[in-house]
Amino acid sequence: MTTATVRTSANVPKAAKGAAAQPAQPGFAGKLLRVDLTKKRCWAEAWSPAEMQELLGGIGLGAMILYRETKTKSGKGNVSWDHPDNRLILATGPLAGLPVWGTGGLTVVTIGAGTNGPTSTQANGFFGTNLKYCGYDAIVIQGQSKDWVYLYINDDTLELRDARDLAGKDTWETQDTLSGKLGLTGHQLSVYSIGPAGENLCRFAAIQGDYGHVASKNGVGAVMGRKKLKAVAIVKGTKPLAVADPRGLMQAADDIAHALKTDPGSKSLYEYGTLPGVVNLSKLGVLPIKNYTTNVPPADITEWAAPKLREGFDHRGHQCNACGMHHCHMSIIRSGPNKGQTIDEPEYEGWSGAGWTIGATRPDQIADVAWLNTQLDRACLDVNEFGWICGWVMECQEKGYITEQQLGFKLAWGDIKGAHRLMEMISHRKGFGNILAEGVKRAAEKIGGPAKDCAIYFEKGAAPRGHDHRGRWEEMLDVATASTGTMETGNPTFPTEVGQPARINPYDGEQVAHYVAGLRGRKNFEDSLGVCIFTVRCTLELICRALNAATGWNWTWADAVRFGRRTAAINRVVALRGGYTPAIEKPSKRYSSTPVDGPAKGQSIAAQWDKMIDVWYNDVGYDRKTGKPLPETLRGLGLDWLVPEVWGKKA
Amino acid sequence: MKVLKITPEKCTGCLRCELACSYMQTGQYQPAKSVIRVSPFEGHTSYAPYTCTQCAEGWCMTACPVGAITINVAGAKDVRDDVCVGCKLCTIACPYGTAFYDPDTRKAFKCNLCGGDPACASACPTAAITYEDTATVDWIGDFAAHRAGRLLETV
Ligand code: SF4
Ligand code: SF4
Numbered sequence A: 001m002t003t004a005t006v007r008t009s010a011n012v013p014k015a016a017k018g019a020a021a022q023p024a025q026p027g028f029a030g031k032l033l034r035v036d037l038t039k040k041r042c043w044a045e046a047w048s049p050a051e052m053q054e055l056l057g058g059i060g061l062g063a064m065i066l067y068r069e070t071k072t073k074s075g076k077g078n079v080s081w082d083h084p085d086n087r088l089i090l091a092t093g094p095l096a097g098l099p100v101w102g103t104g105g106l107t108v109v110t111i112g113a114g115t116n117g118p119t120s121t122q123a124n125g126f127f128g129t130n131l132k133y134c135g136y137d138a139i140v141i142q143g144q145s146k147d148w149v150y151l152y153i154n155d156d157t158l159e160l161r162d163a164r165d166l167a168g169k170d171t172w173e174t175q176d177t178l179s180g181k182l183g184l185t186g187h188q189l190s191v192y193s194i195g196p197a198g199e200n201l202c203r204f205a206a207i208q209g210d211y212g213h214v215a216s217k218n219g220v221g222a223v224m225g226r227k228k229l230k231a232v233a234i235v236k237g238t239k240p241l242a243v244a245d246p247r248g249l250m251q252a253a254d255d256i257a258h259a260l261k262t263d264p265g266s267k268s269l270y271e272y273g274t275l276p277g278v279v280n281l282s283k284l285g286v287l288p289i290k291n292y293t294t295n296v297p298p299a300d301i302t303e304w305a306a307p308k309l310r311e312g313f314d315h316r317g318h319q320c321n322a323c324g325m326h327h328c329h330m331s332i333i334r335s336g337p338n339k340g341q342t343i344d345e346p347e348y349e350g351w352s353g354a355g356w357t358i359g360a361t362r363p364d365q366i367a368d369v370a371w372l373n374t375q376l377d378r379a380c381l382d383v384n385e386f387g388w389i390c391g392w393v394m395e396c397q398e399k400g401y402i403t404e405q406q407l408g409f410k411l412a413w414g415d416i417k418g419a420h421r422l423m424e425m426i427s428h429r430k431g432f433g434n435i436l437a438e439g440v441k442r443a444a445e446k447i448g449g450p451a452k453d454c455a456i457y458f459e460k461g462a463a464p465r466g467h468d469h470r471g472r473w474e475e476m477l478d479v480a481t482a483s484t485g486t487m488e489t490g491n492p493t494f495p496t497e498v499g500q501p502a503r504i505n506p507y508d509g510e511q512v513a514h515y516v517a518g519l520r521g522r523k524n525f526e527d528s529l530g531v532c533i534f535t536v537r538c539t540l541e542l543i544c545r546a547l548n549a550a551t552g553w554n555w556t557w558a559d560a561v562r563f564g565r566r567t568a569a570i571n572r573v574v575a576l577r578g579g580y581t582p583a584i585e586k587p588s589k590r591y592s593s594t595p596v597d598g599p600a601k602g603q604s605i606a607a608q609w610d611k612m613i614d615v616w617y618n619d620v621g622y623d624r625k626t627g628k629p630l631p632e633t634l635r636g637l638g639l640d641w642l643v644p645e646v647w648g649k650k651a
Numbered sequence B: 001m002k003v004l005k006i007t008p009e010k011c012t013g014c015l016r017c018e019l020a021c022s023y024m025q026t027g028q029y030q031p032a033k034s035v036i037r038v039s040p041f042e043g044h045t046s047y048a049p050y051t052c053t054q055c056a057e058g059w060c061m062t063a064c065p066v067g068a069i070t071i072n073v074a075g076a077k078d079v080r081d082d083v084c085v086g087c088k089l090c091t092i093a094c095p096y097g098t099a100f101y102d103p104d105t106r107k108a109f110k111c112n113l114c115g116g117d118p119a120c121a122s123a124c125p126t127a128a129i130t131y132e133d134t135a136t137v138d139w140i141g142d143f144a145a146h147r148a149g150r151l152l153e154t155v
Helices: A049-055 A058-069 A127-134 A171-182 A217-226 A246-262 A267-272 A277-282 A299-304 A306-311 A348-353 A363-379 A383-399 A416-427 A440-447 A473-481 A509-519 A522-526 A540-551 A557-577 A606-620 A631-636 A640-647 B016-026 B059-063 B089-093 B119-123 B141-154
Strands: A002-006 A031-036 A041-046 A088-091 A106-111 A118-123 A138-142 A149-154 A157-162 A189-193 A207-209 A213-215 A229-235 A314-317 A329-332 A342-344 B002-006 B037-041 B046-050 B069-071 B077-079 B099-102 B107-110 B129-133
Touching: A031 A157, A041 A157, A049 A058, A058 A088, A058 A106, A058 A118, A058 A138, A058 A522, A058 A557, A088 A217, A106 A213, A106 A217, A118 A207, A118 A217, A118 A557, A127 A149, A127 A189, A127 A229, A138 A149, A171 A189, A171 A207, A171 A229, A171 A363, A207 A217, A246 A267, A246 A540, A267 A306, A277 A299, A277 A306, A277 A348, A299 A306, A299 A363, A342 A363, A348 A363, A348 A383, A363 A383, A363 A416, A383 A416, A383 A440, A473 A509, A473 A606, A509 A606, A522 A540, A522 A557, A540 A557, A557 A640, A631 A640, B002 B046, B016 B037, B016 B119, B059 B069, B059 B089, B077 B107, B089 B099, B089 B107, B119 B129
Parallel strands: A031 A138, A149 A229
Antiparallel strands: A002 A157, A031 A041, A088 A106, A088 A138, A106 A118, A118 A213, A149 A157, A189 A207, A189 A229, A207 A213, A314 A329, A329 A342, B002 B129, B037 B046, B069 B077, B099 B107
């Protein structure tokens, strides 16, 4: 059943061989796709080259849309994640769809269900490519549907179609079904969808697409579920994309590729994706083992080395748009109970969340861990938060804080079958799973007592990524102070390029705080371009070269950093509108506890926490008490217009 | 003569070849107008590119009633835009489905080996496409038969 069809003829290319209709701004498709699920309406909206230069795309564009459109009617507060006026923004960026490696990029921006604040979470595949060749830079979704629908995009054909038959299907089944129905295989169709966890509004539900790409943070899948939008299906578009300097773009793309292949900081990523993380991080005490109860892996961890993790499966590269990294793979399980099943090779975070965190650390469990990781993608649960929940329940049952009766079954460390059962209970909100579906923080608070002290979370309602951050203090501080519920500063990549030291003492809180504050900006810039986090592990200068070749602009690394900080300030203002205060910028007790063994043994971040927060606030120019960006900080970022709203007319 | 050698096992389906091809052939990025096309096999788990093999018979060239298809410096069959009348006979004559018709220009178009420096081969990050002197041009037959067979086994 077709509920709404909109056809526009405005942007149909007239002729090929150079004579096609050119979008005014090279690098961009030139339009935003607006969708109102309440009114069942889709329409194209032009955006200006000036706005493109100001906002780029991704989180830059998304943050501004949240700022403009998620205020409550009274104008003071912010709508909550489940309100029809919440926006779900699926944005690409100026590099998406172009021959720079890893440019199928999607950034999801919304008021997330985890923190009830702004969100920025990325995935890849072919979303950005297919969308831009259909003629759109981003999709902005508002309203709520009464019944399940999916959004179908095929150049100028925009339809909200009946998805009642897709309800209950997992994300891979959803894509299989749509591919079959539409008669399109492979990358001819990019599908991003939710599985049962999103349909049932689990607070850590993700949006999954193109078999293994997950925008996983801050409950974006729950937002999509609340809107009753089952999937977005984008046919590979037929429109042209013009760039300002095609030769320069190819050259920049090749130089980025060369840097990724040869630089010591990215070479192992190029060869094995994130697989080497398991063994490498264990040496730093950053691999989370059994819910942070230990940091000492068994001696046979060598069986988890990257080549073994890959070669243990029949595998084949399954790269995103124009990507040459040996990263994403489709794998087939060779033996055991799941023999013959196709899975997406887990990321490091999959091995940790569906494995090490929940005590599945034996080499003979590798295939089972990989299988569970794909089941989580299919159910659309964030593998990180699932790890923290499942590990917590396992520990609590061992200690008698959560009884077998309460849970309904016995769940011991490393029990993959049991973990899968728990996943089913959570994604269908069955029994005790209904409490766990609220996410690790809310579940821990509900159970309370000593159980609460074992849980790993941020007070703001977010969950960490899959490491032991008691050995990686930057990330704990970064996420604690981020307005988006996940990293806002990100990994230190070429820190000296932005005037930061090459190395710091990882256990000196003050140094860490200066470092995190000093590195701010880059990540928001990257997440606005439509590129993959892994294919921009090069200097900002190189990325700017690609951006400039695509758009004809003249960005420098300093512009990029400033852009990112400006975006962060806008996100902060939206967060403040939703009730954000520095009081919630705290890790839970277990999360910030002192490691009892391993390489980070005895290092206490809790003892230095307040000092770290002080330094961070001072360095970034935000007010320590209220969390507001100071007037001079806003003005310095060119956000003068925000000052009266944040500080009153007299400031 | 140098031709495009395809090693299907190496292809990851990243479609960079299509992007590079479309730019070289049309002046813009527009994979829908690429003359190399990457097909999925086994649903979505494997991919392989496919384009004109510059076959010795030259069916397209023989079929063209106005002599618009000629052999260029690289030895490739090339459509001359100024001569082509858009009758589509070449697209029917080609047994491999690698001669196309563009409704926007009303002309036929096909791989011309970029005049001797094929963009797809330079763009491919995995060397699944190389430009070489080889004895055969049947790259995809065995691969396709094998993959299709595997798919049938699983259903
Ligand atoms: S590095 Fe991986 S996720 Fe990133 S673009 Fe390449 S294949 Fe995709
Ligand atoms: S560029 Fe190479 S790896 Fe990518 S789709 Fe084309 S042939 Fe395959």
